[in-house]
Amino acid sequence: MIELRENEFRNIIDILRQPDGIHNVFVYSVIDGKQQGKIFVNNRNMPTAGIVLNKGGCYYVFGDASDNAFNNDLVEFLSNPLNHANFFDLYLSSDEWLTLLKHELEGNVVQLNRSHYMLEEDISIKFREIQIPKEYQLSPIDENLFNKYRDQIDNSYSHLWGSSDSYLKNAFGFCLLRDDDFVSVCNTFYIGGKYIAPDIITLNEYRNRGLAKVVCAHFLKKSIELGLTPYWDCDAGNDASNRLAQTLGFRHVSNLPILWWHEDKVVIKNYLKRHHYE
Template sequence: MFELTKSDFAIVSHLINETEYEVIFAHAVLDQNQPGRIFTDNIENPTVALFASKGGHYFLVGNPHNDDFNNSLYQFLMDENNHWVFFDLYTFSSEWSEKISTFLEDHVIKVKRSGFSFNPERFSTLPLWKEAIPVGFEMKVMDEILFDQYQNEMDNHFKMLWDSPVDYVKKGFGYCLLYEGRFASVCNCYYIGGGYAALDIMTAKEFQNKGLATLTSMAFIKKCLERDLIPSWECQAENLPSHKLASKLGFDKQDEFHIFWWHKNKKVLENYLKRNSELSDINLL
């Protein structure tokens, strides 16, 4: 398989546009909003592509029957040096799913995700978030300093998602509720591309179950609408609190799908399976 230069990314745009499900991280790479790589089978006439976000999210789309590409794909996926500590692989093709299952065998687990679509009419009925901020809390737009603080103190994965705090502020956005200068709840732009913004929510343990995630999410969604972006929500199928919050914010559940999850430390996968052993839709391959 061939790795495309950024100047050639657009030659595979037809492949991603043929899919029914909007894969925001793949659009983020294609639009060059966030760091990533794209591989294909033929630079002149591409029929298959692997979109690889630096953040560890992969999307495989197109012809599953090119042996040369598949052999290279296998080598890429099996080489730990190509990945961060994990990767999630998305594909909405049953044929690709069978091949990936054969490729990776017991190196991954297959988990179910839930996808949602945004309903602006439902969101418009919600009260104004500014009027619901509790006493002692302050809502702030994530600037370079706050974002750098956040990725160092709460979620270092964001260092993989964005090239720098400057790049984040230039292309993305987020909101945080602060309490005495500390992060209480944050809603960040996880990926942005294709006219969509995928949100990510983090609430500090001591501030959970107080409705703070609702407020930061509402501020984020309002900014999406101001920028003519469609907010995007997906989560693990078993994450019922996330389902509940999504519905509260005006998202309608649409579909469920499986992804492949690889982790460098297989104990992480095993522990995940133990915690969710009652869920038949999660299994070790």
């Protein structure tokens, strides 16, 4: 595989075809230089196949699956845990890639299904209806809150954004606080190609109170004001996330398979059970 230089990333645009209506926003985030990542192809000057690697752990294989030399290198790369953090989500541009890589990586990956949603509804009325409960404080994510979120809630944000400076330059988010502690948070997961993908979490003791809807509404409102199209991607078995997307006015586009690897087999087992694969 040949690693492209950053100034060559846009060379793949012509062959970077995604299924109809699907926008894997993390791919655009790498190409646009919003987030760190790498791109490998089979030919520097005239690529016909490749893989986009977002440092946050999302990968996308695209192009023609007939180059056996590239395919062998790709399988070798994906099979080596040293090339990854503790997991990867492997998105694929075609059924041909799915069949090939599922076979070659058998025993190392499991197949999951992802639900894709696009925000197309006029949601201005929904925004006006959403009130902030008086016991909570709504706050935009600033440097201190980003660092606190990364350190206390999700340390993968150190890979995803690298630093608070990078986050604040390229992204935004909102949170509900109670006594200066996080209650519910909606962050920018990926951004690029005029799309934005939210990342939502509500602390266990505050769930089922409609709080995620509050932070998401403010996130979506700002996204639209900035000319960005919100795009939602979650596990098809994540009932809460799918319900929230529909409540907020997202239209279901499709369900598509991905291949998932995680270094911890217990994590895999628990995930499959929680999201109705077992």
